[in-house]
Amino acid sequence: MKKFLFGLYIMTAWLLPLAAQVNAPLTEGWESGDFTSHLWERPDLQYSWEITSEGAHSGRYCARSGNYYTLNTISVLQLSVFLTDTGTLSYYRKVFSAEGSGRFLFWLDGELRDSLAGYVDWSEFQCPVAAGFHTLKFCYTKNQTKSRGSDCVWIDDLHMPSGVTIAPLPDDSTYNTEEVVIVDDIEGHEFGAVNSPGTVGWTYIDGDAAPTATYNVLDFPNEGSPMAFVVLDDYLLVGNQYNVTAHSGH
Numbered sequence: 001m002k003k004f005l006f007g008l009y010i011m012t013a014w015l016l017p018l019a020a021q022v023n024a025p026l027t028e029g030w031e032s033g034d035f036t037s038h039l040w041e042r043p044d045l046q047y048s049w050e051i052t053s054e055g056a057h058s059g060r061y062c063a064r065s066g067n068y069y070t071l072n073t074i075s076v077l078q079l080s081v082f083l084t085d086t087g088t089l090s091y092y093r094k095v096f097s098a099e100g101s102g103r104f105l106f107w108l109d110g111e112l113r114d115s116l117a118g119y120v121d122w123s124e125f126q127c128p129v130a131a132g133f134h135t136l137k138f139c140y141t142k143n144q145t146k147s148r149g150s151d152c153v154w155i156d157d158l159h160m161p162s163g164v165t166i167a168p169l170p171d172d173s174t175y176n177t178e179e180v181v182i183v184d185d186i187e188g189h190e191f192g193a194v195n196s197p198g199t200v201g202w203t204y205i206d207g208d209a210a211p212t213a214t215y216n217v218l219d220f221p222n223e224g225s226p227m228a229f230v231v232l233d234d235y236l237l238v239g240n241q242y243n244v245t246a247h248s249g250h
């Protein structure tokens, strides 16, 4: 398929439907030193999960539950994801609690999958996970006055198949692909990039394998060869004969 753009044919491929656009494995090691790498939820700020540099499984940082030594509390860390591949979900956890008082729990889509108490040094949890929507919920519950050690759980090196994290979803709903909106304003793509994955992780497929016309105000890799998508910046094109302007931004 060709699209007419700026008076020249420069696009020759389809943009794929949502389910094929995301191809980066989802990982989290908290090396950013905060919870901003993904759309993490920490619903109860009073006992919310924290970042610590004390004894991470790898790197400098890991996440730690925040309700230590506090009776009848639960500390929750949640993540909603849309996976494009089926594969394995895994993470490392370490627990130091008084059995019968403090316990680590992990739910996948509302189903309890991992539960530990006492002292358990860093070890890996793995389970299969299918493509589609999932909600991960890491918890530490504290329901007796008895405490031991640090009275918490640490998590590090979460790994999932390809996909994206998405805005939090209500607990009791089901979701269809058509209900997901992934916004890409193209501003995160590099000028002149060909088949740029951008912040969403787009994948491009050449629809017709036909040669593409060159574009005389811009040189780019594979110019004249079959290709899919070129990122232009209207700021850098100001004054050119095509007078291109983006709908918003550049």
Ligand SMILES: [Ca+2]
Pocket: 029, 030, 031, 056, 057, 058, 059, 060, 061, 062, 156, 157
């Ligand atoms: Ca880490």
